[in-house]
Amino acid sequence: xxxxxxxxxxxxxxxxxxxxxxxxxxxxxxxxxxxxxxxxxxxxxxxxxxxxxxxxxxxxxxxxxxxxxxxxxxxxxxxxxxxxxxxxxxxxxxxxxxxxxxxxxxxxxxxxxxxxxxxxxxxxxxxxxxxxxxxxxxxxxxxxxxxxxxxxxxxxxxxxxxxxxxxxx
Numbered sequence: 418x419x420x421x422x423x424x425x426x427x428x429x430x431x432x433x434x435x436x437x438x439x440x441x442x443x444x445x446x447x448x449x450x451x452x453x454x455x456x457x458x459x460x461x462x463x464x465x466x467x468x469x470x471x472x473x474x475x476x477x478x479x480x481x482x483x484x485x486x487x488x489x490x491x492x493x494x495x496x497x498x499x500x501x502x503x504x505x506x507x508x509x510x511x512x513x514x515x516x517x518x519x520x521x522x523x524x525x526x527x528x529x530x531x532x533x534x535x536x537x538x539x540x541x542x543x544x545x546x547x548x549x550x551x552x553x554x555x556x557x558x559x560x561x562x563x564x565x566x567x568x569x570x571x572x573x574x575x576x577x578x579x580x581x582x583x584x585x586x
Contacts, residue, residue: 449462454499454501457552466549469550473546475542476531480566487532488541489532491529492530496528499520502555503551503554505551507547508549509546514534514535515577517532517533518530518548519531521557551581554576
């Protein structure tokens with residue numbers, strides 16, 4: 418029998434699934450996410466994939482100069498996720514788009530979620546989006562050039578194509 422329970426993860430409210438007679442403690446799920454970077458396993462235990470919601474705001478616009486425009490949202494505080502790059506799905510006006518997302522503290526010391534919508538170029542400023550985190554790919558890497566940024570994003574995109582492109586819209 419499937420039961421839904423509201424569990425409190427520090428500052429994050431997360432709905433988890435409990436499968437009788439096995440119970441998964443919130444600390445177990447939190448550990449999967451924060452220490453093991455295992456969103457795939459954690460999301461199987463949650464009622465919905467781990468996600469954040471916010472209003473798209475302006476960033477530095479570096480991604481658009483190399484054909485990887487991002488939708489940036491800024492969080493009021495650190496979320497449960499480790500900083501890094503993720504395979505994500507982004508919901509905009511009840512439509513789902515495959516995406517890649519970097520979660521970081523930006524140069525203005527803000528908790529930033531920068532999402533590249535794969536094969537899309539949309540003006541989303543001022544719109545609410547929800548980013549569902551599906552899989553951790555890698556930690557954030559300090560870059561020294563735009564060319565290096567392009568190379569990293571292309572590598573992440575190749576990972577997505579190898580593992581997720583057959584499942585996209």
